[in-house]
Amino acid sequence: MSTANDATVYELVGGDQGVRQLVRFFYQEMDRQPSAKVIREMHPQSLDESEEKLYWFLSGWMGGPQLYWEKRGHPMLRARHLPFPIGRNEADLWIECFRLALKRHLDSQPAWASTLADTKAARAKLESELLQALQRVALHMMNQPAVANTTTPNISTSDKTVASGNDSALHKDAKTNSPKTTKE
Numbered sequence: 001m002s003t004a005n006d007a008t009v010y011e012l013v014g015g016d017q018g019v020r021q022l023v024r025f026f027y028q029e030m031d032r033q034p035s036a037k038v039i040r041e042m043h044p045q046s047l048d049e050s051e052e053k054l055y056w057f058l059s060g061w062m063g064g065p066q067l068y069w070e071k072r073g074h075p076m077l078r079a080r081h082l083p084f085p086i087g088r089n090e091a092d093l094w095i096e097c098f099r100l101a102l103k104r105h106l107d108s109q110p111a112w113a114s115t116l117a118d119t120k121a122a123r124a125k126l127e128s129e130l131l132q133a134l135q136r137v138a139l140h141m142m143n144q145p146a147v148a149n150t151t152t153p154n155i156s157t158s159d160k161t162v163a164s165g166n167d168s169a170l171h172k173d174a175k176t177n178s179p180k181t182t183k184e
């Protein structure tokens with residue numbers, strides 16, 4: 001159990017129901033954003049299973065129950081993404097869908113989420129730290145050469161986890177380098 005000053009991201013987004021809602025919003029955004037078509041088309045027609053698997057993964061990665069490990073074992077996320085051509089554009093689109101979903105989720109401020117980041121500063125910190133940590137994972141999924149793209153923000157790719165390009169690094173991320181944030 002964490003103290004108020006040491007809440008996990010899992011707690012800050014509202015625990016089990018919070019992660020579920022966030023993931024549901026994420027795939028809704030992927031489904032409805034015209035710009036996300038290229039990544040939406042990589043997924044099955046029904047997003048139900050994708051939603052379930054991402055919910056399992058994020059639950060543990062955010063500091064909650066390790067549902068993915070219990071149900072499917074080692075995530076091997078990079079290996080599982082190899083069948084899909086993922087370049088910088090695809091990684092950025094994934095993050096953009098998540099950013100929109102997180103905003104909707106935090107805006108919704110459901111009554112059940114007593115631990116949800118509830119001050120402006122705490123919310124900004126949660127959004128920034130969570131998106132940065134997810135971006136490192138998304139960049140690690142890249143399996144296509146970077147192409148110069150002046151329309152996307154130029155975010156550094158020099159992170160060691162990304163540069164290492166192996167699954168043990170992600171394994172470490174998933175188990176120990178989950179995002180940490182504190183309530184203001």
Ligand code: HEM
Pocket residue numbers: 039042043044049050051053054057072077080081084086090091092094134137138139141142
């Ligand atoms: C970088 C852009 C990404 C693209 C284009 C992408 C695309 C995909 C696709 C097409 C699938 C297969 C659909 C399915 O199994 O239902 C998948 C599965 C999955 N993705 Fe991603 N993904 C990306 C990033 C991420 C990130 C950043 C995470 C985690 C934070 C993630 C977590 C997962 C998980 C847990 C699965 C299910 C793996 C399995 O058990 O089969 N993905 N992704």
